[in-house]
Amino acid sequence: MATHNLLLLPGDGIGPEIMVEVKKVISWFNAQGGDSFETDEGLVGGSAYDAHGVAISEEDMAKAMAADAVIFGAVGGPKWDSVPYDVRPEAGLLRLRKDMELFANLRPAICYPALADASSLKKDIIEGLDILILRELTGGVYFGEPKTITDLGNGQKRAIDTQVYDTYEIERIAKAAFEFARTRNGKVTSMEKRNVMKSGVLWNEVVTATHKNGYEDVKLEHMLADAGGMQLVRWPKQFDVIVCDNLFGDMLSDVAAMLTGSLGMLPSASLGAADPKTGKRKALYEPVHGSAPDIAGTGAANPIAMIASFAMALRYSFEKVAEADMLDKAIANALAKGLRTKDIASEGTKVVGTSEMGDAIIAEL
Amino acid sequence: MATHNLLLLPGDGIGPEIMVEVKKVISWFNAQGGDSFETDEGLVGGSAYDAHGVAISEEDMAKAMAADAVIFGAVGGPKWDSVPYDVRPEAGLLRLRKDMELFANLRPAICYPALADASSLKKDIIEGLDILILRELTGGVYFGEPKTITDLGNGQKRAIDTQVYDTYEIERIAKAAFEFARTRNGKVTSMEKRNVMKSGVLWNEVVTATHKNGYEDVKLEHMLADAGGMQLVRWPKQFDVIVCDNLFGDMLSDVAAMLTGSLGMLPSASLGAADPKTGKRKALYEPVHGSAPDIAGTGAANPIAMIASFAMALRYSFEKVAEADMLDKAIANALAKGLRTKDIASEGTKVVGTSEMGDAIIAEL
Ligand SMILES: CC(C)[C@H](C(=O)O)[C@@H](O)C(=O)O
Ligand SMILES: CC(C)[C@H](C(=O)O)[C@@H](O)C(=O)O
Numbered sequence: 019m020a021t022h023n024l025l026l027l028p029g030d031g032i033g034p035e036i037m038v039e040v041k042k043v044i045s046w047f048n049a050q051g052g053d054s055f056e057t058d059e060g061l062v063g064g065s066a067y068d069a070h071g072v073a074i075s076e077e078d079m080a081k082a083m084a085a086d087a088v089i090f091g092a093v094g095g096p097k098w099d100s101v102p103y104d105v106r107p108e109a110g111l112l113r114l115r116k117d118m119e120l121f122a123n124l125r126p127a128i129c130y131p132a133l134a135d136a137s138s139l140k141k142d143i144i145e146g147l148d149i150l151i152l153r154e155l156t157g158g159v160y161f162g163e164p165k166t167i168t169d170l171g172n173g174q175k176r177a178i179d180t181q182v183y184d185t186y187e188i189e190r191i192a193k194a195a196f197e198f199a200r201t202r203n204g205k206v207t208s209m210e211k212r213n214v215m216k217s218g219v220l221w222n223e224v225v226t227a228t229h230k231n232g233y234e235d236v237k238l239e240h241m242l243a244d245a246g247g248m249q250l251v252r253w254p255k256q257f258d259v260i261v262c263d264n265l266f267g268d269m270l271s272d273v274a275a276m277l278t279g280s281l282g283m284l285p286s287a288s289l290g291a292a293d294p295k296t297g298k299r300k301a302l303y304e305p306v307h308g309s310a311p312d313i314a315g316t317g318a319a320n321p322i323a324m325i326a327s328f329a330m331a332l333r334y335s336f337e338k339v340a341e342a343d344m345l346d347k348a349i350a351n352a353l354a355k356g357l358r359t360k361d362i363a364s365e366g367t368k369v370v371g372t373s374e375m376g377d378a379i380i381a382e383l
Numbered sequence: 384m385a386t387h388n389l390l391l392l393p394g395d396g397i398g399p400e401i402m403v404e405v406k407k408v409i410s411w412f413n414a415q416g417g418d419s420f421e422t423d424e425g426l427v428g429g430s431a432y433d434a435h436g437v438a439i440s441e442e443d444m445a446k447a448m449a450a451d452a453v454i455f456g457a458v459g460g461p462k463w464d465s466v467p468y469d470v471r472p473e474a475g476l477l478r479l480r481k482d483m484e485l486f487a488n489l490r491p492a493i494c495y496p497a498l499a500d501a502s503s504l505k506k507d508i509i510e511g512l513d514i515l516i517l518r519e520l521t522g523g524v525y526f527g528e529p530k531t532i533t534d535l536g537n538g539q540k541r542a543i544d545t546q547v548y549d550t551y552e553i554e555r556i557a558k559a560a561f562e563f564a565r566t567r568n569g570k571v572t573s574m575e576k577r578n579v580m581k582s583g584v585l586w587n588e589v590v591t592a593t594h595k596n597g598y599e600d601v602k603l604e605h606m607l608a609d610a611g612g613m614q615l616v617r618w619p620k621q622f623d624v625i626v627c628d629n630l631f632g633d634m635l636s637d638v639a640a641m642l643t644g645s646l647g648m649l650p651s652a653s654l655g656a657a658d659p660k661t662g663k664r665k666a667l668y669e670p671v672h673g674s675a676p677d678i679a680g681t682g683a684a685n686p687i688a689m690i691a692s693f694a695m696a697l698r699y700s701f702e703k704v705a706e707a708d709m710l711d712k713a714i715a716n717a718l719a720k721g722l723r724t725k726d727i728a729s730e731g732t733k734v735v736g737t738s739e740m741g742d743a744i745i746a747e748l
């Protein structure tokens with residue numbers, strides 16, 4: 019029986035509170051016998067800055083590199099709004115993504131049946147929605163150099179960010195998109211701005227070539243990213259897998275998440291390449307939502323996205339598909355019973371706190 | 384009595400068809416006496432490429448520079464999908480924006496009462512919506528250099544796009560945002576990604592400084608652009624004026640346009656700086672929608688966004704506010720009578736073609 023090593027990085031704001039609920043879930047799985055999970059914990063974001071003056075310490079980075087999976091909460095908050103750029107809370111997350119080479123970011127946008135009414139969109143538009151945004155996560159304008167602010171004199175400064183993509187970076191995310199589409203509805207929509215950006219031209223070219231090279235059973239469609247944003251709002255069910263670069267993925271996945279009305283519910287997985295020897299991938303799992311500093315400490319945070327992120331870990335890092343399905347089902351059941359945290363409450367439902375929601379999900383397991 | 388010179392650039396796809404309706408509107412205004420409009424016509428986009436091998440000829444560029452306003456249709460279509468990058472249809476539009484220095488792009492997202500049901504969003508979320516997206520239009524990743532694709536050998540290419548912003552570029556669009564907000568609900572939301580992009584850091588800094596420098600009567604709020612996309616979907620009425628860079632503006636204004644359910648209805652204005660001597664601004668007016676090649680030639684295109692773009696020209700280039708209001712009212716009246724082009728048809732309304740819709744609006748004048 020295997021032991022899996024998890025590094026928990028709760029981070030800032032509501033991060034630590036929702037991580038407590040994941041720990042309960044982990045204990046529940048450990049108590050069942052079978053494979054077990056060993057957890058270690060570290061600091062990231064503002065809390066790491068407060069302790070070490072950096073957004074993640076070298077020691078915690080080393081732990082992350084060695085772990086079988088990293089379970090990440092959320093980072094940031096007004097407290098750290100004016101810390102130096104290089105050590106701002108987000109730098110911790112960006113370093114994890116880059117150093118662990120987590121190039122494939124999976125952001126499922128699904129509409130939980132019990133929450134179809136919570137969306138700002140009409141029910142028929144989003145009911146049953148199940149799309150996957152696959153975002154390239156280690157390239158593009160997030161990491162390209164130069165990335166500078168220069169003083170030009172005369173009261174003028176010049177800021178530069180650089181969007182860079184190489185063929186291999188686009189190819190590996192395109193392959194991942196086609197492979198995920200095969201396990202879903204067999205369709206990939208690639209989004210870029212080839213009419214304005216050279217990286218969009220190369221993106222389009224490489225995705226098209228990759229498709230021809232062994233993936234022609236999957237349907238491929240190209241869409242300009244601005245039109246894609248529109249189409250997400252107009253009729254999101256037309257999509258199955260959407261693949262795009264780091265910045266477009268950031269924007270489009272947030273729009274998609276909000277469509278479902280289930281923002282506090284949506285998990286994500288960031289995966290590296292499979293090790294040629296062991297087949298293992300480095301991986302980090304985190305909720306799509308942020309650190310919500312305004313409600314931190316009130317016990318009102320919704321732990322579901324965090325728990326669902328652990329379900330993704332079961333699925334993608336530990337091949338425990340049955341267990342992942344079971345955990346996802348437990349979440350859906352708790353919702354179906356009418357339990358809601360404040361962010362998703364509606365008439366006729368029962369509002370519970372973070373910890374009660376965690377307990378209710380475990381009770382359903 | 385003044386004569387105003389308009390350059391009409393119908394472009395591709397449905398562009399020429401909807402421009403015909405604007406010409407009717409212009410004739411109507413000319414027939415009333417008072418100031419008159421003289422029109423000249425040119426080619427842009429694919430149609431310019433077919434005639435001259437470029438996306439806009441030097442002659443037409445010169446006419447655009449000299450005109451009091453340019454009225455622009457739409458460009459692009461599958462026919463030109465594989466023409467060289469430098470002469471692709473969009474290059475004509477981008478050159479007009481850049482050479483005319485049209486740095487301020489106004490994209491109102493309003494929900495026509497008669498169309499509140501056409502949106503994919505719930506009626507209470509979008510009914511009465513009236514926001515203005517102010518997009519920086521001559522800087523950022525659209526024009527920054529280097530913008531290249533390089534062959535690295537080994538089957539690898541590298542694509543680079545460069546996002547560049549100088550202080551003065553941010554300052555002038557921020558000023559415009561505050562000034563528009565004063566004529567509206569007095570609130571500006573500035574959107575960037577300062578947590579990832581240096582241009583976001585500078586953007587935030589300059590907008591904040593500009594605000595302190597004479598605009599503190601306007602309420603200023605900052606939002607990360609991804610969160611902004613979410614908030615647009617969640618509760619768009621929280622916004623008044625949104626100001627952002629070229630690429631975020633492209634994405635966010637398209638999402639905002641689709642929220643209203645009135646995409647075929649939305650006009651835009653692109654304005655340059657006021658000439659220090661004459662006070663005049665270079666200006667280009669165009670619908671937010673594209674060239675819709677799939678319906679070109681069928682007589683089904685919706686001419687409203689194009690006509691409303693001419694109303695914006697009356698308002699912003701010719702200080703004809705009463706006339707602009709009258710034209711906007713005529714559009715609303717034609718809709719209130721139940722006339723619809725196919726794209727906005729719904730039960731109980733009467734579907735009409737491009738030319739009938741144009742005539743109906745003129746009848747309301
Ligand atoms: C926190 C921030 C750096 C991050 C990003 O921009 O990638 C976040 O918005 C996300 O989408 O995970
Ligand atoms: C046609 C294209 C170059 C253009 C842009 O990206 O700016 C369009 O999408 C727009 O928003 O006006």
